[in-house]
Structure formats: C-alpha cells, structure tokens
Amino acid sequence: MGMKFEKTGEGRYRLNVNGYVCPHPQIYTKKALEKLATGDILELVFDNPSSGESIEQMIENDGNTLVEKLLESGQYEWHIEKS
C-alpha cells in the first residue's frame, strides 16, 4: 500500500503512511501540515515507531498540538491540530 492522503470531514484530513520507514512518514507529515490551515486536524496513521519520536518533537517545535495518540497492534494513529 502506498501513501494516501484524503479529506475525512470539514477541516479534517487523513494521511496514511503505513508500511513506510524513515524518513517518509516525517517528511510527508511535515509537508502535509504546511499545506493545512490553522485549526485543521491531520489524522496521521503510521507504523514505524522511530518516525513517531521525531514527529512528536517536530510537532512541538513547530507549535502544533498533538491532540490524540492511539497505538493498536503496532499501528499508530495521531491527531494533530495545526496552529
């Protein structure tokens, strides 16, 4: 499965980078967040644990907010609010 980006609702987008290893999840997340408007939510789905460590710090450094973190069977789903 390749990378998938879709609109899931008003101001909500889903970026699925399952199966990708570094640096794809972090670069795709950075680029996707850059394109979103303030207040938009990005639902990020990935399964590469090391990407998570870097993405979390990137979110904090850029002043965005990680509003929800889910982990199920090695798959992560994070909801990020663009500020």
Add this chain to the structure above:
Amino acid sequence: MQQQVTGVATADLVMDKAALEDAEKRKKRRWALGLLGFFAFTSIATFIYNEYYIYLSVYLWFGLIYGMCLQYGKFCFSSAFRDLFAIRVPRMLVGIVIATLLFGAVSAPITAAGLSTFHAAPVSSHAIIAGAIFGIGMVIAGGCASSSLYKTGEGNMNALIVILSLSLTQALFADVGGWTNNFVPEAWTQSALEKGLPASITVTDGWVDQYLAGYVWNKPAVTYADLLGMTNESVLGAFVGNLLVGILLPAALLLALVYALYWRKGYRKKQQKAGKDVSGLMGELAGYWSMIIANKRTATAGLILGIACALQMLVIQGLRVKFGFKNAGVMLERIGFDFGLSVQGTVFDPGYWYVTTQEAQWVGWTLQKMGIENLDNIYFGFVNGIPNPAINPADWMSFALIGGAAIIALYHNEFKFKKPTWETAMWSVIGGFFMGIGARLGLGCNVGAFFVRVANGDCSGWLFGLGMAGGAYLGVQFFNWWTERKLAKEMESCGL
C-alpha cells in the same frame, strides 16, 4: 428499549476489543520473555559444552543490550543528520553525542590502563568520500547499519532487505576483480605488490585489494593524542588528547552550532510566548539544556549505550588475557573450527560494537560454500576470515542485537510484522547498496567508522562523520523532491 440493547451491545464490543488487545499484549510479552530465555539458555548450554563459548556469549549479551537501547531510544544514526536537515529535529544528534561522550569517558581510563581493544584507522580524504556514499545510502534505505538491525527486530522487513543488500554488496565489492582492475591507478598496484602479502592473496586482482594495500595502508593511523605528541596509553593522552580535544570540545561545538541553527529560535519563541525571560547567558544555557533533555528516551538510551560500548572492550580484553589469545581465530581452532580462518589464522574479532564486517562475512561464507572462492582477497583472506556464522563472535552480537530489539518492541507492543511494498523494497536495496560500498571504502559503517572511532580519539572518525552529514543532506534533498511530487498529486484531489 432498542437504544438500550444497542448501547449494551456497543459496550460489550468495546470490552471485547479491550480484552483482545490485553490478550495480545500479554502474548507479545510472553514472546519477549521466551526470547530472553532463549538467549540465556544458549549462553548456559554452550558454556557447559565448552567454556570458550563464554567469549561468544559476551558478544551476545552486549549485542542484546545494544538492541534494547537502540529500540528503546529509537536510536538511529541516519536520523541524526537526516531529521535535522529534513524536519529540523535534533533529538537523535543529541542522543548520539551523549552516547559518544559517555563511550569516550568510560573508554579513557581503559585506554590509559592499556586495556583497550581499539586500533586507530588510517586517516585521509577517503574517510570523507566513504562517509558521503554511506550517508546517501542510509537516508535512501531509511536507516543506518545499526538501526536496520534493530528495526528488523521490530518486524520491519524493509530493514531486513537493507541488511541483505548491504551484506551482499560488501561481500561482492570486496572480492570483485577482473574489469575493475582497469580503474586502479598504477601506483596503487605497485605499492600493493611491495607489501609482500602471502601468495594466497591475489593482491593485484581486485579493486578493493589494491585500494587497501596500495592506498589506505599507506596513510597514517592517528589519534588526537598522537597529534599532540602524547601516548595513547597514558592518563594525559587518553584524557586530554583523545577525550578532551578529540571528543568533548568538538562535540560541544557541534551541539552549540545545532542549538544556534535549529533550536534557539523555536525555544525562545515558546518561552517568550509563556512570558519567561530568555535574555543573557543564563537564557542561552537554559535553551541549550532544553535541547539536550528534549527527548529523555533517546538521551537515556545514549547514556546506557555509551557506557556499555566501553565496558564491552574491557570485558573482551579481560577474557583474551584469561584465555591467552589476542584474536578469536585461535579460540576457534582450539574448539575445532578451523574453516574460514584468514591466512594469518585470524577472524574478525573487534572487541567492541561493530556491524558491517560480520554481515559481509556471512555472505562471504555462503558464497564460499556455493563454490565461489573469496579467501584470496585481503578483506576475507588476509584479515577477517569467513568463519561459520554460527560460531562467529561478531555475528552472535548482531543476531542478539536483533533479538534485544525484538524483546523491547514486543514488551512495548511496538512489534509489527511489516511487509515491504515495491517502492519501499526498492529504496532498501538501493540504500543498502550505497551503504555497502561506503562501508568498505571507509573500513566501517556509522558504528565502526564513526561512533567507535570518534569515541576513541581516532582522527578519521569525525572525517567519516563529516562525509555522512554531507551524504545525508544530499539524500534529504532527493527525498524532499520525491515526496513533494507524490503528496501534491494526492492533495490535489482534496482541493489543497
């Protein structure tokens, strides 16, 4: 009533799901415990069989510790440079600097006491070029040589492809002769011939052979202690030359540069927004410190990793003294394994953390078993040998590293079997290929040619690191272009 029934059914479903997740977590933890038991059993059983196996078990247990630390801290040398350039996150670079400092600090007294197993490598521009090729490869592959091992332990099959590609490339590159001889400068051939290597080594047939014997071996192996006219095996040389000048000062400078370029602005903005004073030297120091402790998991892993690396040198050296040999080749002969030893009777036995040579060796051993003669090259035939992977000390370390990572990943519910896609498999093969070439040119990878060398005051370490950073920058530029193109297509359909 209908609503109540639906509500109860939903609650039951949620409970079932939670119970299933709990059961899965327990199952994974049992697997983690089982793996740990397997390694313990291997150590005990082999020791009972023959006490020499404790030497291999030391490699095994340190490998296990490395794997646990790497997975726990998501420790990746590729990430150190790549994430800095790609997303401006310095967490991994900080982790690596901490690990290097700790490794260096614990190594210094060991070196001063003359108990170190470390040998400096030749210094020249080849280290920068090799580092750059390796750096491009590790960004394309999605991880360095060591992180590919730990990610394999997480169930990531892309990482396994990287290991296979890296291993195969090295084994073939070290042995390739024929047409590649046309690209060898005459001076290298002459110089290689003058080394007087044993007749079993066909030194004039093979690009890498002539590169090693005709070029690299002519370069001086220098530490910072040597540069300052000090002896490595002295308190002054080990602590002032190698630790202070070779590690502490450049590391502090590197972190200061990263702080100024990648951390300071964001930190000050956040603090000012929160109404905090960031002026003056204290403000700068607080910012610097916030960068160091920003990711405690990575910093903690770096701390343990650094100490473990130095302790391994001490324990291995202790065992060598106890058993009366300087290389495991002697030990293997004593326990009845004489196949695959080098012409000098040696095998690869670094005495510290290393990744790539043992990977090349198992492919070299397999190729030899398939009838391909490769003990006539310097890499296998003169220096490292190709012992059976089942009794190769460094292979025990790498195998256990994968196991250690699997134990932690299973314990934290982060283990997931990941099948590669055609795209990710392609990156893994290409990245592994570049890393394989870079590793053989640089006589090591991100661990052997950078981490271990820097921590032991070897001047070639920082040169390889400089090359790696340059290569990583180029790799990031490529992926920026690649991902931008793909994401733009996807976003277009969402009106973005």
